[in-house]
Amino acid sequence: ADPVYDDSDEELVERAPVVTIMGHVDHGKTSLLDAIRDTEVTAGEAGGITQHIGAYQVHHDDRTVTFLDTPGHEAFTAMRARGAKVTDIAVIVVAADDGVKPQTQEAVDHAKAAKVPILVAVNKIDKEGAQPDRVRTEMTRLGLQPVEWGGETEFVDVSAKTKRGLDNLLDTILVMSEVEELRANPGAEASGVIVESKLDPGRGAVATVLIQRGTLHVGDALFAGPHWGKVRAMNDFLGQRVKRALPGEPVEILGFDTVPEAGESVRVVENDRKARQLAGERANRLKTEARARRSGKRISLEDIFKSDLQELNLVLKADVAGSLEAIEDEIAKLPQDEISVNVVHRGVGGVNESDVMLGAASDGVVLAFNVRPIGDAARVADREGVEIRSYSVIYRAIEELRAAMEGMLEPEEVEDQIATIEVRAIFRASRIGVIAGSYVTDGRVTRGARVRLVRDGTVVYDGEIASLKRFNEDVREVAAGFECGIVLRDFADVKEGDVLEAYTTRKVERELA
Numbered sequence: 001a002d003p004v005y006d007d008s009d010e011e012l013v014e015r016a017p018v019v020t021i022m023g024h025v026d027h028g029k030t031s032l033l034d035a036i037r038d039t040e041v042t043a044g045e046a047g048g049i050t051q052h053i054g055a056y057q058v059h060h061d062d063r064t065v066t067f068l069d070t071p072g073h074e075a076f077t078a079m080r081a082r083g084a085k086v087t088d089i090a091v092i093v094v095a096a097d098d099g100v101k102p103q104t105q106e107a108v109d110h111a112k113a114a115k116v117p118i119l120v121a122v123n124k125i126d127k128e129g130a131q132p133d134r135v136r137t138e139m140t141r142l143g144l145q146p147v148e149w150g151g152e153t154e155f156v157d158v159s160a161k162t163k164r165g166l167d168n169l170l171d172t173i174l175v176m177s178e179v180e181e182l183r184a185n186p187g188a189e190a191s192g193v194i195v196e197s198k199l200d201p202g203r204g205a206v207a208t209v210l211i212q213r214g215t216l217h218v219g220d221a222l223f224a225g226p227h228w229g230k231v232r233a234m235n236d237f238l239g240q241r242v243k244r245a246l247p248g249e250p251v252e253i254l255g256f257d258t259v260p261e262a263g264e265s266v267r268v269v270e271n272d273r274k275a276r277q278l279a280g281e282r283a284n285r286l287k288t289e290a291r292a293r294r295s296g297k298r299i300s301l302e303d304i305f306k307s308d309l310q311e312l313n314l315v316l317k318a319d320v321a322g323s324l325e326a327i328e329d330e331i332a333k334l335p336q337d338e339i340s341v342n343v344v345h346r347g348v349g350g351v352n353e354s355d356v357m358l359g360a361a362s363d364g365v366v367l368a369f370n371v372r373p374i375g376d377a378a379r380v381a382d383r384e385g386v387e388i389r390s391y392s393v394i395y396r397a398i399e400e401l402r403a404a405m406e407g408m409l410e411p412e413e414v415e416d417q418i419a420t421i422e423v424r425a426i427f428r429a430s431r432i433g434v435i436a437g438s439y440v441t442d443g444r445v446t447r448g449a450r451v452r453l454v455r456d457g458t459v460v461y462d463g464e465i466a467s468l469k470r471f472n473e474d475v476r477e478v479a480a481g482f483e484c485g486i487v488l489r490d491f492a493d494v495k496e497g498d499v500l501e502a503y504t505t506r507k508v509e510r511e512l513a
């Protein structure tokens with residue numbers, strides 16, 4: 001939850017709203033950020049400006065707006081997952097000639113999960129074939145009805161190319177931020193959030209901090225999670241040296257001992273000693289948490305039902321759209337008087353980082369149907385303590401949900417990975433069928449093991465080893481470093497280059513309060 005301060009009314013001063021631009025790739029996020037910066041900032045500057053950090057401020061109608069240049073909504077939600085509310089308004093860009101696309105939907109879901117008000121910028125209206133009304137219709141289907149159609153969401157038509165509509169966009173941002181009553185106490189000790197960071201060979205750890213409360217000064221001691229430092233120097237987004245930074249301002253600071261992660265909260269404390277001590281305590285806590293996670297204790301479906309949770313948030317991923325619909329239909333049928341079940345995001349394809357971060361931000365669970373984690377998703381899930389539950393049949397997932405909701409979970413079937421096998425050649429034998437000439441790269445495969453075949457994040461086979469042979473002899477097991485012939489039960493589509501994951505299952509009693 002966002003921290004609550006007991007600042008008195010007189011101490012509070014209006015601060016700049018912080019805006020993030022999100023949307024589908026190529027719909028014009030970068031162009032729009034550039035266009036706003038160029039028209040609004042350059043007005044008073046001599047010549048063009050070079051933006052030095054991933055954030056900038058513009059002045060419009062005597063007010064200031066801060067734009068964050070986050071690399072994607074994963075980062076946006078990563079910040080949210082760490083408890084930092086960074087953005088006040090999310091601008092979702094939709095290209096008028098392309099309409100709503102999968103990442104538009106993702107962006108909307110991320111903004112909704114973070115409870116950030118949404119403004120829709122319908123971009124590229126200069127283009128032939130632009131259909132701003134079609135965008136409005138499609139967004140209405142996502143639950144965002146335009147104000148001009150009697151709904152509650154502001155839509156602004158813009159062109160990053162011709163710069164049409166930018167004034168209107170900024171006006172609308174300011175109107176929306178007035179409703180939010182964004183105020184902060186500049187007299188307090190500074191706190192904020194890291195929005196980006198890097199290690200600079202010449203300058204050491206460099207971090208961009210968005211100040212959210214108080215005023216940050218050169219010389220202040222501060223800590224961010226397990227990192228601490230003393231502000232040695234500060235630059236504004238134009239790269240100019242500054243001595244202090246106010247709420248709503250992004251600044252680049254030098255002086256951290258190590259590189260803090262984006263999304264980490266920053267706080268000024270009375271001196272270096274205190275900063276180092278708090279960072280040390282935080283480092284220890286992180287170690288304990290990591291150890292607890294490794295030993296299998298993490299947020300899971302069971303934990304969620306054990307707590308007094310009123311709602312369960314789910315991210316659903318499946319191999320085909322039909323399965324998603326079927327799952328949602330089944331979820332809708334569950335009795336939800338005690339706990340309500342919300343689907344915060346749904347999508348077709350492997351579980352990606354964005355899905356995991358949405359799970360983290362909403363304290364939810366990812367349910368994966370016939371799909372597996374792809375890219376960095378498994379590692380991120382581990383780090384964020386998000387559970388990814390995999391199923392191959394829908395009814396099993398629904399049964400588990402129902403059982404968990406009724407507090408009567410059956411013993412859980414857990415998987416133990418036992419081997420990784422590479423298929424190196426395919427042989428066909430008349431009576432036996434397709435034999436995968438394989439090499440065990442890791443672990444030890446046994447005859448009764450189960451095997452899963454994943455291609456591009458999709459599970460194409462999940463079944464049993466029907467036969468395991470070495471040099472035409474049946475064997476009980478084959479260890480890493482050895483070749484073997486494998487026949488998969490009821491499956492002939494195995495190909496050279498496939499990687500098989502062998503696993504066994506066992507029942508574990510669930511602990512329920």
Ligand code: GDP
Nearest residue numbers: 025026027028029030031123124127159160161
């Ligand atoms: P991003 O991936 O969302 O950051 O999209 P970019 O800002 O990189 O824009 C993708 C492409 O669309 C680029 O070739 C831009 O020049 C073009 N583009 C962006 N905004 C507009 C616009 O308003 N009108 C036209 N005609 N092209 C645009």
